[in-house]
Amino acid sequence: MDKYYSITELTREFGxxxxxxxxxxxEGLIHPERRxxxxxxxxxxRHLIKEILRGRRIGFTIAEIREIIQVYKxxxxxxxxxxxxxxxxxxxxxxLRQKRKDIEDTLAELDNVExxxxxxxxxxxxxx
Numbered sequence: 205m206d207k208y209y210s211i212t213e214l215t216r217e218f219g220x221x222x223x224x225x226x227x228x229x230x231e232g233l234i235h236p237e238r239r240x241x242x243x244x245x246x247x248x249x250r251h252l253i254k255e256i257l258r259g260r261r262i263g264f265t266i267a268e269i270r271e272i273i274q275v276y277k278x279x280x281x282x283x284x285x286x287x288x289x290x291x292x293x294x295x296x297x298x299x300l301r302q303k304r305k306d307i308e309d310t311l312a313e314l315d316n317v318e319x320x321x322x323x324x325x326x327x328x329x330x331x332x
Contacts, residue, residue, distance in 0.1 A: 208237070208244040217250075218257060228256055231266055233273060263296055 211222050228234050229243070234252050236243040245253075252273065259269040272292065276285035325331075 207247055209246075209250055211236075211243050211245070214245055214250060214253060218253060220257070225253070228253065231270065233266070233270060262293075263300075264292065268292055 209217075211225055214220075214225060215222055225234070225243075229236060233256055234245070234249045236245045236249055238244070255273075256269055259272070264272075272285055272289055275288050276282060278284075
């Protein structure tokens with residue numbers, strides 16, 4: 205007999221809400237089996253949820269995750285998915301590098317403003 209997971213089991217395992225799982229279902233990322241109003245998740249659904257959450261943690265959008273999942277289902281399959289994933293990882297890495305540079309530049313500018321304020325306060329005879 206196939207192993208199924210309930211929505212409660214998965215929400216507890218992954219520390220997410222039922223609303224999150226329903227959202228992923230509404231977005232077409234997962235396709236649990238339905239028995240009446242009950243959702244039954246297969247091991248493949250559980251694996252997809254794990255990968256979706258991983259993608260979200262590293263900053264992928266739902267659209268990017270959907271694209272990566274879809275590439276796996278269509279030719280060239282896993283090879284295409286891995287190549288796309290590597291491309292998306294590099295794009296995300298470059299985006300983060302740029303954000304880090306922007307933050308470093310902003311911090312340096314804040315240091316300059318603070319130093320200018322301290323200098324001016326000293327010039328006008330105000331102690332800090």
